[in-house]
Amino acid sequence: MNAAQLFEQIKAKRSFLCVGLDTDLNKIPECLKGQPDAALTFNKAIIDATAPYIVCYKPNLAFYEVQGAEGIRCFEQTCEYIRTKYPEIMIIADAKRGDIGNTSEQYAKAFFDTNLADAVTLSPYMGYDTVAPFLKYEGKWSVILALTSNPSAEDFEMQRMADGRRLYELVLETTKQWGDADNTMYVVGATKAFMLEGIRSIVPDHFLLVPGVGAQGGSLRDVAAYGMNSRCGLLVNSSRGIIYADRTERYAEVAGEKAREMQAEMSELLDTYLR
Amino acid sequence: MNAAQLFEQIKAKRSFLCVGLDTDLNKIPECLKGQPDAALTFNKAIIDATAPYIVCYKPNLAFYEVQGAEGIRCFEQTCEYIRTKYPEIMIIADAKRGDIGNTSEQYAKAFFDTNLADAVTLSPYMGYDTVAPFLKYEGKWSVILALTSNPSAEDFEMQRMADGRRLYELVLETTKQWGDADNTMYVVGATKAFMLEGIRSIVPDHFLLVPGVGAQGGSLRDVAAYGMNSRCGLLVNSSRGIIYADRTERYAEVAGEKAREMQAEMSELLDTYLR
Numbered sequence: 001m002n003a004a005q006l007f008e009q010i011k012a013k014r015s016f017l018c019v020g021l022d023t024d025l026n027k028i029p030e031c032l033k034g035q036p037d038a039a040l041t042f043n044k045a046i047i048d049a050t051a052p053y054i055v056c057y058k059p060n061l062a063f064y065e066v067q068g069a070e071g072i073r074c075f076e077q078t079c080e081y082i083r084t085k086y087p088e089i090m091i092i093a094d095a096k097r098g099d100i101g102n103t104s105e106q107y108a109k110a111f112f113d114t115n116l117a118d119a120v121t122l123s124p125y126m127g128y129d130t131v132a133p134f135l136k137y138e139g140k141w142s143v144i145l146a147l148t149s150n151p152s153a154e155d156f157e158m159q160r161m162a163d164g165r166r167l168y169e170l171v172l173e174t175t176k177q178w179g180d181a182d183n184t185m186y187v188v189g190a191t192k193a194f195m196l197e198g199i200r201s202i203v204p205d206h207f208l209l210v211p212g213v214g215a216q217g218g219s220l221r222d223v224a225a226y227g228m229n230s231r232c233g234l235l236v237n238s239s240r241g242i243i244y245a246d247r248t249e250r251y252a253e254v255a256g257e258k259a260r261e262m263q264a265e266m267s268e269l270l271d272t273y274l275r
Numbered sequence: 276m277n278a279a280q281l282f283e284q285i286k287a288k289r290s291f292l293c294v295g296l297d298t299d300l301n302k303i304p305e306c307l308k309g310q311p312d313a314a315l316t317f318n319k320a321i322i323d324a325t326a327p328y329i330v331c332y333k334p335n336l337a338f339y340e341v342q343g344a345e346g347i348r349c350f351e352q353t354c355e356y357i358r359t360k361y362p363e364i365m366i367i368a369d370a371k372r373g374d375i376g377n378t379s380e381q382y383a384k385a386f387f388d389t390n391l392a393d394a395v396t397l398s399p400y401m402g403y404d405t406v407a408p409f410l411k412y413e414g415k416w417s418v419i420l421a422l423t424s425n426p427s428a429e430d431f432e433m434q435r436m437a438d439g440r441r442l443y444e445l446v447l448e449t450t451k452q453w454g455d456a457d458n459t460m461y462v463v464g465a466t467k468a469f470m471l472e473g474i475r476s477i478v479p480d481h482f483l484l485v486p487g488v489g490a491q492g493g494s495l496r497d498v499a500a501y502g503m504n505s506r507c508g509l510l511v512n513s514s515r516g517i518i519y520a521d522r523t524e525r526y527a528e529v530a531g532e533k534a535r536e537m538q539a540e541m542s543e544l545l546d547t548y549l550r
Contacts, residue, residue: 022378062374062381068351068389073344096374098398099337100425103297106337114343123373123398125420127427145400150375152402155449160437167431167442174430 001090001118001139002182003207007231009055009088014267016232017259018056018092018209020239021046021078022063027244029251039067042251043078046243047086049256053263056090056235057082058209079116091117092143092209092235098123098130105133112137119143121187121209124171128178135179142184144175147199149189149212172202181205188227190218190236196226207233214241220262224269232274238262276365276393276414277457278482282506284330284363289542291507292534293331293367293484295514296321296353297338302519304526314342317526318353321518322361324531328538331365331510332357333484354391366392367418367484367510373398373405380408387412394418396462396484399446403453410454417459419450422474424464424487447477456480463502465493465511471501482508489516495537499544507549513537 010016023039032038047057059078064071079091097107097120111117112134119141122131134142147157147168157168165173172186181203188199190212199208208227212218213236220236227234242262246254285291298314307313322332334353339346354366372382372395386392387409394416397406409417422432422443432443440448447461456478463474465487474483483502487493488511495511502509517537521529 024377024381060374060378060381062372062378062385065347066381066385066388068385069344069348072340072347076343094374096398097337097371098373098400099335099369099371100423100427102299103335103337106299106335106341110337110341110343123371123400125373125398125400125431126423126425127430127432129425129427148375148401150401150404152375152404155402156400156442156446157402159445162435162437162439164437170434171431 003231006055006090006207009090010232010270013053013055013263014270015053015055015263016234016236016266016270017054017262018058018235018237019046019050019054019242019259020094020211020237021057021059021243022239023243024063025067029247029249031249037074039071039074040077043074044081045252046255047082049252050242050259051086051089053256053259054089056092058092058094058237060239061093061095076116083115090119092119092121093117094121096121096123096145098126100126100129104130108133108137112140119185121145124175131175131178135183140183142179143209144171144184144186146172146186147188147192147195149191149218153189169202172199176203176206181207185209185235187211190220190223193218193222193226196223200227200229204229205231205233207235209235209237211237214238220265221269224273228269228273228275230275232270236266278506281330281365281482284365285507285545288328288330288538289545290328290330290538291509291511291541291545292329292537293333293510293512294321294325294329294517294534295369295486295512296332296334296518297514298518299338300342304522304524306524312349314346314349315352318349319356320527321530322357324527325517325534326361326364328531328534329364331367333367333369333512335514336368336370351391358390365394367394367396367416368392369396371396371398371420373401375401375404379405383408383412387415394460396420399450406450406453410458415458417454418484419446419459419461421447421461422463422467422470424466424493428464444473444477447474451478451481456482460484460510462486465495465498468493468497468501471498475502475504479504480508482510484510484512486512489513495540496544499548503544503548503550505550507545511541
């Protein structure tokens with residue numbers, strides 16, 4: 001999937017919503033607990049309820065790895081379910097991988113040779129060697145950490161370099177030369193929406209994956225106002241606010257309602273800010 | 276395992292060797308290919324042959340994840356094999372994880388609640404939130420990327436900050452305040468051994484995990500000369516140079532010989548440089 005195809009989906013669904021599948025066996029509804037394949041059952045129900053309102057799913061690998069080999073099987077089956085039933089929906093494997101050379105190649109194979117995911121989140125710390133193997137795959141995406149939504153983004157990302165730029169700005173300027181707006185996205189936290197204007201001056205055309213709306217306090221309107229470009233250029237992620245909105249047997253229905261509410265707001269924001 | 280216990284092992288075996296279990300199904304000996312559980316069979320044979328000469332194994336998660344759920348099962352079984360047969364040997368899960376808050380907690384659970392590993396490699400880019408959940412585990416280690424052995428360490432790690440320090444120096448100075456020399460190690464590439472002197476001025480007491488000796492061109496003697504402290508403070512990793520030293524039926528025997536050669540050299544270096 002390239003940027004134009006992603007934008008087509010956004011226009012068709014009037015949504016730039018990404019739903020994070022951070023499926024935690026301790027947080028799923030009581031009615032599912034103890035069932036075999038509870039996490040997969042939960043994911044399928046959430047997916048069926050939210051698919052009409054979203055353009056992207058983002059399974060968070062940590063929540064699958066914590067269940068060992070069985071959890072990885074659930075991740076695989078979840079991706080296969082989306083691929084089969086909703087082939088138009090993008091899948092971002094939120095894995096924050098970052099290693100070099102032959103190791104990075106293995107990670108790229110794990111997510112892309114299998115076609116489990118369209119995109120993988122990557123940490124830029126070790127430089128170009130980290131990202132290069134992922135960029136070799138036509139139609140696949142590297143989603144590079146730039147400015148994240150957590151408080152300790154201050155520790156390194158926000159620190160000033162010798163030339164006055166902040167580290168995340170150096171990351172944007174350096175990494176945008178490695179690929180292009182059809183194979184590279186950036187993670188930019190919604191809690192720092194006012195900084196999106198400066199980020200857009202560095203990467204005007206790239207898609208940004210924006211976590212932190214909702215539970216973490218970011219405003220969807222601010223993100224759209226400061227971050228939207230002529231192809232939308234935004235994927236706004238919500239995880240807990242949608243998938244754990246209800247813990248009763250109505251969990252999927254309520255997740256669908258929450259996704260539809262966000263889609264309705266996004267539809268208005270597309271009218272206002274798409275330029 | 277704390278630093279004193281690790282040093283006891285180093286003295287007992289006269290070795291600070293870590294063997295990287297980067298088990299690639301395309302690179303294992305022909306005699307194993309196509310066998311069920313070929314990777315696990317390979318790992319067990321390599322472990323039995325090398326265990327007398329080493330203090331640490333470092334399975335590289337990428338090489339297991341590329342085989343999906345089955346690969347993760349192999350990783351788990353490999354760790355369990357080491358735990359049962361060689362309980363004194365440290366296990367570092369080379370995973371380069373790095374995420375925040377509740378996600379980082381899940382990664383910590385995945386490796387530590389299970390007791391699969393004693394240590395996990397972590398990327399510092401997102402700051403304190405990344406490492407904090409790992410530091411809560413008594414007797415477990417965070418192995419933080421500082422200055423890696425790859426050419427593109429230049430892209431960010433080596434860049435100068437506003438105060439003249441390089442980014443990796445800022446990482447060392449900042450992160451050493453989060454934990455201590457009993458729960459934090461640093462990855463420092465052997466290809467930059469001459470820089471170990473400066474690194475030792477920032478973190479005199481911490482263990483350093485040093486990849487890049489052998490295949491990547493780093494010198495073991497230089498690493499010891501510049502990096503060794505009064506508790507050795509070094510774990511030098513070799514992966515391909517040991518586990519793929521021979522591709523015939525003698526693979527395990529030859530891996531054992533290679534490990535013994537490195538152990539013999541390390542024994543001399545401990546006599547010379549331990550201070």
